[in-house]
Amino acid sequence: MSPFRLTVCLLAVSAFAGETPLERLLKTVETRYNKAKTLQVLFREEYTKAGHKPRTETGVLQLRKPGRMRWEYSDPKGKLAVSDGKNLWLYTPDENRVDKWPLRETDDMRAPLAFLLGKLHFEQEFRNLQGKPEGTGTRITAEPKTDSLPYSAVEFLVTPEGRICEVRVTQFDRSVMAYTFDQEKMDPPLDARLFQFQPPKGAEVVEGGQ
Numbered sequence: 398m399s400p401f402r403l404t405v406c407l408l409a410v411s412a413f414a415g416e417t418p419l420e421r422l423l424k425t426v427e428t429r430y431n432k433a434k435t436l437q438v439l440f441r442e443e444y445t446k447a448g449h450k451p452r453t454e455t456g457v458l459q460l461r462k463p464g465r466m467r468w469e470y471s472d473p474k475g476k477l478a479v480s481d482g483k484n485l486w487l488y489t490p491d492e493n494r495v496d497k498w499p500l501r502e503t504d505d506m507r508a509p510l511a512f513l514l515g516k517l518h519f520e521q522e523f524r525n526l527q528g529k530p531e532g533t534g535t536r537i538t539a540e541p542k543t544d545s546l547p548y549s550a551v552e553f554l555v556t557p558e559g560r561i562c563e564v565r566v567t568q569f570d571r572s573v574m575a576y577t578f579d580q581e582k583m584d585p586p587l588d589a590r591l592f593q594f595q596p597p598k599g600a601e602v603v604e605g606g607q
């Protein structure tokens with residue numbers, strides 16, 4: 398081996414050895430989701446607020462880069478949340494009402510998950526990153542780097558291969574939105590029309606969630 402190649406190899410080994418297990422895991426997660434163009438998972442959503450009974454909902458989440466989301470609920474049936482990357486619409490069938498927000502301004506807890514198909518970089522998005530073993534995976538806890546976001550803490554349960562199977566988002570009032578993901582499909586074919594929203598006939602459309 399030439400001296401140049403030997404030096405390159407030694408530098409690579411040295412850099413790898415200098416990484417902590419958490420740093421290596423975070424890079425594995427980033428690589429997994431940053432290379433994906435689309436994503437589909439089954440989700441279970443549980444909202445917990447002090448003094449209230451937890452609310453649980455389920456359905457299918459589809460994501461398409463950049464920042465497009467479709468939350469199609471099976472329970473409650475007919476509920477739908479859609480983002481085209483600029484705006485977020487939430488349709489509540491019981492009220493026949495559509496709430497619409499600019500995606501960057503909404504405090505809806507589905508919005509932070511759009512980063513999964515953006516450019517995921519933990520060190521840029523979060524601070525105080527920590528990890529501890531949980532079962533066969535690792536629970537990563539973090540805080541947002543900016544106080545302008547509508548949540549104070551976030552947790553990820555991550556498998557050794559970098560799959561995110563749970564996300565817990567804590568708001569400033571200490572309410573918690575927990576998402577459990579299953580049957581993840583990377584890069585499924587998803588029609589762009591899935592991320593275009595048309596209010597149902599007769600639905601009330603409310604701007605800014607007023």
